[in-house]
Amino acid sequence: MSYDEHQEHEEHDERAPLRRLSLAELRRRTSAKWRQYPPDVLPLWVAEMDVPLPGPVVQAVTEAVARGDTGYATGEGYAAALDGFARRRWGWDGVVAERTAVVPDVMLGIVEVLKLVTGPGDAVVVNSPVYPPFYAFVEHLDRRVVEAPLGDDHRIDPVALEAAFRRAVARGRRAAHLLCSPHNPTGTVHTRQELTEVAALANTYGVRVVADEIHAPLVLPGTEYVPFLSVPGTERAFALLSASKAWHLAGLKAALAVAGPGAAEELRRMPPEVSHGPSHLGVIAHTAALRHCDGWLDGVLAGLDENRRLLADLVRRHLPGVRYRPPQGTYLAWLDCRAAGLAADPAAAFLERGRVALTDGAAFGTGGAGHVRLNLATSPEVLDEAVRRMAAALGPYPGPV
Template sequence: MAIFDLTLAELRRRTSMKWRRYGPDVLPAWVAEMDCRPAPAVRETLVAAIESGDTGYPEGSDYQAAYADFAATRWGWDFDPNDAVIVPDVMQGVAKVAELLTPPDTAVVVNNPVYNCFYGYLPWAKRRVLEVPLGADGRLDLDALAAAFAGPERPSAYLLCNPHNPTGTVHSPAELTRVAELAAEHGVAVISDEIHAPLVPADAGFVPYLSLPGTEDAVTVTSASKAWNLAGLKAAVAIGGTRAAAALRTLPNEVTGSASHLGILSHVAALEKARDWLDEAIDEIAANRALFSELLARDVPGAVYRPGAATYLAWVDARGLGLDRPVQQFRTRGRVALSDGAAFGSGGEGFVRVNLATSPEILTEVVARMGRAVAPA
C-alpha cells in the first residue's frame, strides 16, 4: 500500500494546523505535515497504550537507545545512549541547549535562508541571530562562516541545520569536518538540528555531525517526529559529544521530563519497527520530487526549482514571476497555501516552500493551482 494514498476528502476531516489554518477552498501545501496515516507499528503501539490506560508520565531511556540503534544501522554512527537526554521537542531542545552552552545575549550563527523557527526560538532563549548566508550554490559558505566566527560579534554558537531546511541540501563530510575545525578554532559551540535526517535516502550520504572527529563539544538535537509524521506526539532527544554530554545531564527535570509519554512510545515504535515504512515514504517522496519538477516547469514557467536530496519540502524561486509577494498571489488567486520564503530569513524573499508529502493527485492539483495563480487574467 502506498504511504501517500489519502484522498482530499479524508484529509479535510483533519483538525491539525495544516488543515485548519485556511478555508476549505484553499489547498494547503505549506507546513511540514505529511498526508499519510501512521505507520502500522506506531498505530498499534498507541492503541495498545490507550486501551491499557498507559497514559501517564514518561520514564526510562528507551528513546535514547532506540535512536542509537537506528543511527548505528542507518549511518554507522555509534554513540552511547547515556550521552543523550529527552527534550520536549527539537526546537525547545535547541533553545535549552543554547541556554546551557552559551552566555545570554550572545550571537548564534544560522545559514539563511533557514528553518523559520530558528528566528523565533533563539530570541526566546535570549540569544541573537547572526545570519551567514548560504553560498550561491545553496551550500555552506565556509569562508563566510570563518569570517563570522572570527568577526566582531564573536558568536558563541552555530545552529547547524543538517540536512538543510528549506533547500534540502545534504552537507558533505568535508564541509562538516571543516565546520568542526572552525568551531574548535574559535570556541564556537555547535548545535546540530538533525530532525530531517531519517528522510535522507541512503545514496545521498547523510553524515551525523557527531560522527565526525572534533565534535566532542557539540550537541545534536533530533527526533522521529518529522520522518514518521508524529509532530503532534511531542518528544525528541539531545545527544552530546563526549565532552558536552556531561553538561546535557545537568538539564533540569522541567526540560527532560516534559516530553509526552505517548510521544516517546510512538517514536520508539517508529525507530524500531517502522523502518520499512520509512523507506517506502522516502521512495514516494523521491517520485513526487521528480513529478513536481516536471509539473512546475510545465505549469509555472519562470519559477525555478533545484531539487535537494533531503526533506519532502521544495524550495522554489518565484522571483522570475514578477510578483511582489508570490505566496500571497498563490493563495488569493490560486487558492493554494504555501510557506512564505521571507519567513526563512534574508535571501528568502520571492521564494516559496512547497510540501511534497502528499499523493501525486493532490500534488498535481497544487501545481495546477499555482499555474492558475500566475496565468494572465
C-alpha cells in the same frame, strides 16, 4: 499483537504511504495544516505529511491508552531505539544513552542546550535562509542571531561562516552555531567534508555547534546522510534528533538531545524539569517507529523521490520564471519565484489567485525573499493539482501531464 503481526501490518503500511489517503479523508483531520485555511485551499505549507500512521505506531499508542499508560516519560527506550536505527541506517554508533536526554521536542531541546553553552546577549550563528523558528526562539532566549548565508548553490559557504564566527565571538563573547542538517528549507544534505569544515572552524573560534537533525531519516535516494557528531572535531557539539518528521508524529511530542563525548557533563546539567515536558505517548510512538517501521519509511522515501522528480517536470512545463533545485533530503521544495512576475510576495499571490497555501520565503531570513516553500509529502495527484492552481497565478495550465 505479536511481533510477527506487527510485521504483517508493516508490510501492508509500507505500500506507497503517500498514495493511501484521499483528499476527502485528509480534510477530516483537525491539525493546523487542515484548519489554518478555508476548505477550498490546498495546504502545502506546514511540515505535516499526508500519510496514515504505520501500524506498529498505532498499535503501540492504542495499547498504552487502553491500559491507562498515560503518565510521565521515563527510561532509556527511546535512546536505545534511536541507537539501533542509527546503526542500521547510517552506520553510526554515537547515540550512547549516558550522553542523551529526552526533551519535549527539537526546538525546545535546542533552547535548553543553548542555555548550557551561551548566555544572554551572546550570538547564535544560522545559515540563512533557514527554518523561521530559529530566529524566534533565539531572540526570545535573549540571544543575537548572526547570519552566515548559504551560497547560491544552497550549500554552506565557509568564507561566510568564518566571518560570522568571527563576529559572533568578538569581545570574548561565547557563541553557538545552530546548524540545520539536513537543511530546511532548501533540502540540502551537507557532505562529510562540509561538516568536517564546520567542526574545524567552530573549534578554531570556540563556537559550540548545536545540530538540528530532525529531518535526518528523510534523506532521499542517491545521497548519503552524515550525522554531525560522527565527523572529527565534534566532541563538544550537540545534536537534536526526533522521529516526529519522518513518521508524521509532530502531535506526539518527544525528541532526544545527544552530546558528543566532551559535552556529556554539560548535558547532565540540563535541569531535570525539562524531562517532564516530553509526552509519554510520544516516546512510545517514536520508539515504535524507530524500532519497527523502516519499511514504511522506505515507502515514504520512494514516494518523495517520485514527487521531487514530478515537481521538477511540472515546474519546468507550467511555471515559467520559477526556479527549482530538487532537494536531497526532507520533504520540502524551495521555489525561487523572483523572475515569475509575482511582485514581492509570491506566497500571497499563489494563495489569493490559486488557492494553494505555501510558506512565505521572507520568513526564512536573508536569501528567502521572493521564494516559497512547498511541502512535497502528499500524493502525486494533489501535487499536480497544486501546480495547476499555481499556474493560474501565472497563466493558463493545460492540465495533467
